[in-house]
Amino acid sequence: MPxxxxxxxxxxxxxxxxxxxxxxxxxxxxxxxxxxxxxxxSLERLRADMQPKVASFWADGVRGYTETIVLAERSGTTLDLDLDRYFEKLDEAIEMVDGGLSLLSERPSERVAFQTRVKRLREDRDLRGKYRSLLLSAWEPFRAEWEASGRRAAGDAAIEWARMVDEGTGYRTLLDRPHVWPGRPELEELAESALAEGRMVLSPGWFFGVIHVVEVDGTVYLGRGVRTEDQDAVRRETATRVAGNLKALADPTRLGILLWLAKHPASVTEIASHFELSQPTVSGHIQLLRDAGLLEDRLAGRRSKLIVARERLKGLIGDAEESMLRLFPHE
Structure with a gap:
């Protein structure tokens, strides 16, 4: 890469x-x-109440609500500091999205899912009303926190970032990452192209996590959270998250199944036969690998075979490496 x-x-x-x-x-x-x-x-109480509803609203197997940024881009509100205009123009924005979405930051299957979501919103006004209600029910409990603390913190960070950019600081430094997204080199290329062509927007955020990368109509949005962090809490969160993500790889039999599937797409029955295990035992291993996003289904004739989600595996291992190394002193 240049x-x-x-x-x-x-x-x-x-x-x-x-x-x-x-x-x-x-x-x-x-x-x-x-x-x-x-x-x-501060999000935990609402998460405990709303998680099932938010997770199941679209029921398409794709996590996240990236289509909200497509709608913001269409309504010209992406860099607004409140959501008043966003909700005022939501119907108009939905009606405007009548073609394919670029969303080059997303995998092809995710792109299709987000495009289908917007199409459904355009065609089903009842669904659109429920969607608006969902977004409002997610935003309103945190509006006061955003207005009292978040907006100023994010705005001040944006001023500081802009100053650093003016002085020549690179975007990876501001994102606090040596790589945009481990395991997804196409996002590195997307970011570099956006940088070279003046299409990059960096955003510090109050409710943000480690990083986001969203491409809409040629503009590439990157950002990370900027709250002052309790380092002990960060270490605990990192340990819990990394251990949870790697749990799927922690059993020798399960890892053996994954490595075998890398070259031999197979059904549960075929896996059980090859490893001389009972089908319930294999099903348990497969479920854990699925929950980690490491397996996908592929049709072979009329039958479905399990294959390894290679990019997800690379991302999982890369995230574990980068998350842990961020806590080490810089050399």
Missing amino acids: ILEEVGEATQVRVGASAPLELMWILHNLQAKHVLNGPYA
Whole structure:
């Protein structure tokens, strides 16, 4: 990959806080299956109540609400610091999205899912009303926190980031990451292209997590959370998350199944036969691998075979490495 000099990024990178991106992150966090603590503790009570509803609203197997940013882009509200205009223009934005979505930051299957969501909203006004209600029920409990603390913190961070960009600081430094997204080199290329062509927007956020990358109509939005972190809480959260993510790989038999499937797509019956295990035992291993997002189904004739989600595996291992190394002293 060509290496671009960090000097000169000042004229190519926009910086701004974003209420719609805060909403996207709130919805993402409310879908979490684990307890939210540390910087996200204020979201935990609502997550405990709303998680099933937020996670099942679309029932398409794709996590997140990236289509909210598509709608923000269509309504010209992506960098607004409140959501008043966003909700005022929501119907108009939905009607405007009548073609394919670029969303180059998403995998092809996710892109199709987000496009289908917007199509359904355009065609079903009852669903649109429920969607608006869902977004409002996710945003309103945190509006006061955003207005009292978050908006100023994100805005101040945006001013500081803009100053650093003017002085030649690179976007990876501001994102506090040596790589945009471990295991997804296409996102590195997407970011570099956006940088070179002046299509990059950096956003510090109050409710944000580690990083987001969202491409809409050529603009690439990148951002990370900027709350002051309790380092003990960060270490606990990192340990819990990494251990949970790697649990699927912690059993030798389960890892053996995954490695075998890398070259031999197979059904549960075929796996059981090859490893001389009972089908219930294999099904248990497969369920854990599925829950970790490491397996996908592929049709072979009329039968479905299990295959390894290679990019997800690379991302899981890369995230574990990067999350832990961030807590080590810089060399």
